[in-house]
Amino acid sequence: MNNSAMTQSGDPDQIRDTVFVVVPAYNEAACVGRVVEQLRRVYPNVIVVDDGSSDETAAIARGAGACVLRHAVNRGQGAAIQTGIEYALQRGAEYVVTFDADGQHDVADIRRLLEPIVRGRCDIALGSRFLGEALDLPASRRILLQLGVLFTRLTSGAKLTDTHNGLRAFRRRAAQKIEITLDGMAHASELIDQIARSGLAYMEVPVTIRYTEYSRAKGQSSRGAVKIALHYLLGRVLR
Protein backbone atom coordinates (compact mmCIF):
# COMPACT_ATOMS: atom_id res chain seq x y z
CA MET A 1 0.00 0.00 0.00
CA ASN A 2 1.40 3.42 -0.81
CA ASN A 3 1.48 6.25 1.63
CA SER A 4 -1.45 8.21 0.29
CA ALA A 5 -3.60 5.10 0.39
CA MET A 6 -2.59 4.61 4.02
CA THR A 7 -3.40 8.21 4.81
CA GLN A 8 -6.83 7.76 3.34
CA SER A 9 -7.50 4.58 5.28
CA GLY A 10 -6.30 6.49 8.35
CA ASP A 11 -5.77 3.47 10.56
CA PRO A 12 -2.66 3.65 12.75
CA ASP A 13 -2.73 -0.14 13.17
CA GLN A 14 -2.13 -0.63 9.45
CA ILE A 15 1.15 1.26 9.38
CA ARG A 16 3.06 -0.31 12.26
CA ASP A 17 5.81 -1.69 10.04
CA THR A 18 6.63 1.76 8.72
CA VAL A 19 6.94 3.32 12.20
CA PHE A 20 10.44 3.62 13.67
CA VAL A 21 10.64 4.29 17.39
CA VAL A 22 13.81 6.12 18.43
CA VAL A 23 14.80 5.62 22.07
CA PRO A 24 17.65 7.77 23.42
CA ALA A 25 19.28 5.96 26.33
CA TYR A 26 22.01 6.82 28.77
CA ASN A 27 22.80 4.30 31.49
CA GLU A 28 19.31 2.81 31.44
CA ALA A 29 20.29 -0.87 31.88
CA ALA A 30 17.71 -1.24 34.64
CA CYS A 31 14.81 -0.20 32.43
CA VAL A 32 15.64 -0.31 28.73
CA GLY A 33 15.05 -4.07 28.29
CA ARG A 34 11.45 -3.88 29.43
CA VAL A 35 10.81 -0.70 27.46
CA VAL A 36 12.12 -2.29 24.24
CA GLU A 37 10.11 -5.48 24.80
CA GLN A 38 6.91 -3.52 25.33
CA LEU A 39 7.54 -1.41 22.25
CA ARG A 40 8.39 -4.40 20.08
CA ARG A 41 5.12 -6.13 20.88
CA VAL A 42 3.49 -3.43 18.76
CA TYR A 43 6.24 -1.77 16.71
CA PRO A 44 8.90 -4.06 15.21
CA ASN A 45 11.34 -1.25 14.41
CA VAL A 46 12.90 0.05 17.61
CA ILE A 47 16.16 2.00 17.48
CA VAL A 48 17.98 2.52 20.77
CA VAL A 49 20.67 5.18 20.64
CA ASP A 50 23.06 4.30 23.42
CA ASP A 51 24.86 7.49 24.20
CA GLY A 52 28.17 6.23 25.55
CA SER A 53 26.62 4.42 28.51
CA SER A 54 29.02 2.82 30.97
CA ASP A 55 26.53 0.08 31.88
CA GLU A 56 24.91 -2.77 29.92
CA THR A 57 22.33 -0.59 28.16
CA ALA A 58 23.46 -1.55 24.63
CA ALA A 59 23.64 -5.31 25.22
CA ILE A 60 20.30 -5.42 27.02
CA ALA A 61 18.56 -3.36 24.35
CA ARG A 62 20.00 -5.59 21.61
CA GLY A 63 18.93 -8.70 23.52
CA ALA A 64 15.38 -7.33 23.68
CA GLY A 65 15.34 -6.97 19.89
CA ALA A 66 16.23 -3.33 19.30
CA CYS A 67 18.58 -2.10 16.64
CA VAL A 68 21.28 -0.39 18.72
CA LEU A 69 23.35 2.59 17.60
CA ARG A 70 26.17 3.75 19.83
CA HIS A 71 27.92 7.03 20.41
CA ALA A 72 31.45 6.28 21.61
CA VAL A 73 31.16 9.10 24.15
CA ASN A 74 28.21 10.68 25.91
CA ARG A 75 27.04 13.49 23.63
CA GLY A 76 23.63 14.19 25.13
CA GLN A 77 20.01 13.44 24.45
CA GLY A 78 19.63 15.92 21.56
CA ALA A 79 22.51 14.36 19.65
CA ALA A 80 21.15 10.88 20.31
CA ILE A 81 17.71 11.79 18.98
CA GLN A 82 19.20 13.37 15.86
CA THR A 83 21.32 10.24 15.23
CA GLY A 84 18.24 8.05 15.65
CA ILE A 85 16.02 10.16 13.39
CA GLU A 86 18.62 10.20 10.60
CA TYR A 87 19.04 6.44 10.81
CA ALA A 88 15.28 5.83 10.82
CA LEU A 89 14.93 7.95 7.67
CA GLN A 90 17.76 6.03 6.00
CA ARG A 91 15.91 2.84 6.79
CA GLY A 92 12.84 4.21 5.00
CA ALA A 93 10.68 5.20 7.99
CA GLU A 94 7.34 6.75 7.07
CA TYR A 95 6.73 7.74 10.69
CA VAL A 96 9.30 8.47 13.40
CA VAL A 97 8.45 8.41 17.10
CA THR A 98 10.73 9.46 19.98
CA PHE A 99 10.25 7.59 23.24
CA ASP A 100 12.23 7.71 26.54
CA ALA A 101 14.16 4.68 27.79
CA ASP A 102 13.34 5.13 31.47
CA GLY A 103 9.84 3.64 31.47
CA GLN A 104 7.99 6.94 31.95
CA HIS A 105 6.00 6.68 28.71
CA ASP A 106 3.12 4.39 27.78
CA VAL A 107 3.38 2.42 24.50
CA ALA A 108 -0.39 2.75 23.96
CA ASP A 109 0.03 6.52 23.63
CA ILE A 110 2.05 6.12 20.42
CA ARG A 111 -1.10 5.09 18.59
CA ARG A 112 -2.83 8.26 19.82
CA LEU A 113 0.01 10.37 18.47
CA LEU A 114 0.06 8.60 15.11
CA GLU A 115 -3.65 8.80 14.55
CA PRO A 116 -3.96 12.51 13.60
CA ILE A 117 -0.83 12.20 11.43
CA VAL A 118 -2.08 9.14 9.58
CA ARG A 119 -5.46 10.79 9.09
CA GLY A 120 -3.71 13.79 7.55
CA ARG A 121 -4.67 16.25 10.29
CA CYS A 122 -1.09 17.18 11.19
CA ASP A 123 2.56 16.43 10.42
CA ILE A 124 3.85 16.34 13.98
CA ALA A 125 2.11 15.23 17.17
CA LEU A 126 3.59 16.24 20.51
CA GLY A 127 2.73 14.42 23.73
CA SER A 128 1.37 16.55 26.57
CA ARG A 129 1.24 15.29 30.13
CA PHE A 130 -0.72 18.38 31.12
CA LEU A 131 -3.53 17.62 28.67
CA GLY A 132 -3.22 13.99 29.73
CA GLU A 133 -1.90 12.69 33.03
CA ALA A 134 1.30 13.06 35.02
CA LEU A 135 1.17 10.31 37.61
CA ASP A 136 3.05 11.01 40.86
CA LEU A 137 4.56 14.17 39.44
CA PRO A 138 6.47 15.91 42.24
CA ALA A 139 5.36 19.52 42.89
CA SER A 140 8.83 20.93 42.29
CA ARG A 141 8.96 19.18 38.92
CA ARG A 142 5.57 20.56 37.94
CA ILE A 143 6.79 24.10 38.62
CA LEU A 144 9.96 23.49 36.63
CA LEU A 145 8.01 22.11 33.66
CA GLN A 146 5.61 25.07 33.75
CA LEU A 147 8.58 27.42 33.71
CA GLY A 148 9.80 25.48 30.68
CA VAL A 149 6.45 26.07 28.95
CA LEU A 150 6.60 29.79 29.74
CA PHE A 151 10.21 29.99 28.60
CA THR A 152 9.36 28.35 25.29
CA ARG A 153 6.37 30.60 24.77
CA LEU A 154 8.58 33.65 25.22
CA THR A 155 11.43 32.38 23.04
CA SER A 156 9.60 30.59 20.21
CA GLY A 157 6.06 31.93 20.46
CA ALA A 158 4.66 28.41 20.39
CA LYS A 159 1.55 28.03 22.53
CA LEU A 160 2.01 24.55 23.94
CA THR A 161 1.10 23.05 27.29
CA ASP A 162 4.12 20.72 27.65
CA THR A 163 7.42 21.56 26.01
CA HIS A 164 9.70 18.99 27.59
CA ASN A 165 7.99 15.77 26.75
CA GLY A 166 10.11 13.08 25.09
CA LEU A 167 7.12 11.44 23.37
CA ARG A 168 6.62 12.84 19.87
CA ALA A 169 5.67 11.57 16.43
CA PHE A 170 6.64 12.90 13.00
CA ARG A 171 5.64 11.99 9.49
CA ARG A 172 8.64 11.39 7.24
CA ARG A 173 8.51 14.80 5.56
CA ALA A 174 8.47 16.50 8.96
CA ALA A 175 11.31 14.39 10.36
CA GLN A 176 13.40 15.33 7.33
CA LYS A 177 13.03 19.00 8.21
CA ILE A 178 14.22 18.59 11.78
CA GLU A 179 17.87 19.15 12.48
CA ILE A 180 18.80 19.19 16.12
CA THR A 181 22.11 20.95 16.69
CA LEU A 182 22.02 21.34 20.47
CA ASP A 183 23.42 18.07 21.76
CA GLY A 184 22.11 18.19 25.31
CA MET A 185 18.69 18.66 26.88
CA ALA A 186 18.32 22.16 25.38
CA HIS A 187 17.31 20.43 22.15
CA ALA A 188 13.70 20.31 23.41
CA SER A 189 13.36 24.09 23.01
CA GLU A 190 15.34 24.07 19.77
CA LEU A 191 13.02 21.43 18.35
CA ILE A 192 9.96 23.52 19.14
CA ASP A 193 11.57 26.56 17.52
CA GLN A 194 12.14 24.54 14.37
CA ILE A 195 8.63 23.13 14.40
CA ALA A 196 7.11 26.58 14.91
CA ARG A 197 9.14 28.04 12.03
CA SER A 198 8.80 25.07 9.67
CA GLY A 199 5.27 25.72 8.53
CA LEU A 200 4.45 22.11 9.39
CA ALA A 201 1.15 21.42 11.08
CA TYR A 202 1.55 20.31 14.68
CA MET A 203 -0.76 19.52 17.53
CA GLU A 204 -0.55 18.32 21.11
CA VAL A 205 -2.05 15.00 22.12
CA PRO A 206 -2.79 13.96 25.73
CA VAL A 207 -0.39 11.31 27.04
CA THR A 208 0.42 9.75 30.39
CA ILE A 209 3.82 10.18 32.03
CA ARG A 210 4.57 8.04 35.03
CA TYR A 211 7.01 9.20 37.70
CA THR A 212 8.72 6.45 39.64
CA GLU A 213 11.49 6.54 42.20
CA TYR A 214 13.82 5.37 39.44
CA SER A 215 12.82 8.06 36.94
CA ARG A 216 12.97 10.78 39.57
CA ALA A 217 16.43 9.77 40.72
CA LYS A 218 17.74 9.68 37.16
CA GLY A 219 15.78 12.55 35.61
CA GLN A 220 16.81 16.15 35.15
CA SER A 221 17.38 18.30 38.24
CA SER A 222 16.27 21.89 38.86
CA ARG A 223 19.86 23.08 38.83
CA GLY A 224 20.34 21.26 35.54
CA ALA A 225 17.34 23.13 34.12
CA VAL A 226 19.01 26.50 34.57
CA LYS A 227 22.07 25.20 32.77
CA ILE A 228 19.87 23.83 29.97
CA ALA A 229 18.14 27.21 29.54
CA LEU A 230 21.49 29.01 29.36
CA HIS A 231 22.78 26.47 26.84
CA TYR A 232 19.72 27.06 24.67
CA LEU A 233 20.03 30.86 24.83
CA LEU A 234 23.72 30.66 23.99
CA GLY A 235 22.82 28.41 21.04
CA ARG A 236 20.39 31.06 19.80
CA VAL A 237 22.89 33.88 20.13
CA LEU A 238 25.49 31.91 18.17
CA ARG A 239 23.08 30.79 15.48
Ligand SMILES: Nc1nc2c(ncn2[C@@H]2O[C@H](COP(=O)(O)OP(=O)(O)O)[C@@H](O)[C@H]2O)c(=O)[nH]1
Ligand atom coordinates in the same frame (compact mmCIF):
# COMPACT_ATOMS: atom_id res chain seq x y z
N1 LIG B 1 21.24 9.53 24.52
C1 LIG B 1 21.11 10.14 25.68
N2 LIG B 1 20.00 9.98 26.30
C2 LIG B 1 19.87 10.57 27.48
C3 LIG B 1 20.87 11.38 28.09
N3 LIG B 1 20.41 11.82 29.25
C4 LIG B 1 19.16 11.31 29.34
N4 LIG B 1 18.86 10.55 28.28
C5 LIG B 1 17.66 9.77 27.96
O1 LIG B 1 16.61 10.66 27.66
C6 LIG B 1 15.41 10.21 28.24
C7 LIG B 1 14.86 11.26 29.15
O2 LIG B 1 15.83 11.66 30.05
P1 LIG B 1 15.49 12.05 31.53
O3 LIG B 1 16.79 12.40 32.17
O4 LIG B 1 14.67 10.98 32.15
O5 LIG B 1 14.64 13.37 31.33
P2 LIG B 1 13.31 13.78 32.10
O6 LIG B 1 12.38 12.61 32.06
O7 LIG B 1 12.85 14.95 31.30
O8 LIG B 1 13.73 14.13 33.49
C8 LIG B 1 15.76 8.88 28.91
O9 LIG B 1 15.44 7.86 28.01
C9 LIG B 1 17.25 8.95 29.14
O10 LIG B 1 17.90 7.69 29.12
C10 LIG B 1 22.08 11.52 27.38
O11 LIG B 1 23.04 12.18 27.80
N5 LIG B 1 22.14 10.89 26.17
Ligand SMILES: [Mg+2]
Ligand atom coordinates in the same frame (compact mmCIF):
# COMPACT_ATOMS: atom_id res chain seq x y z
MG1 LIG C 1 12.77 10.68 32.56
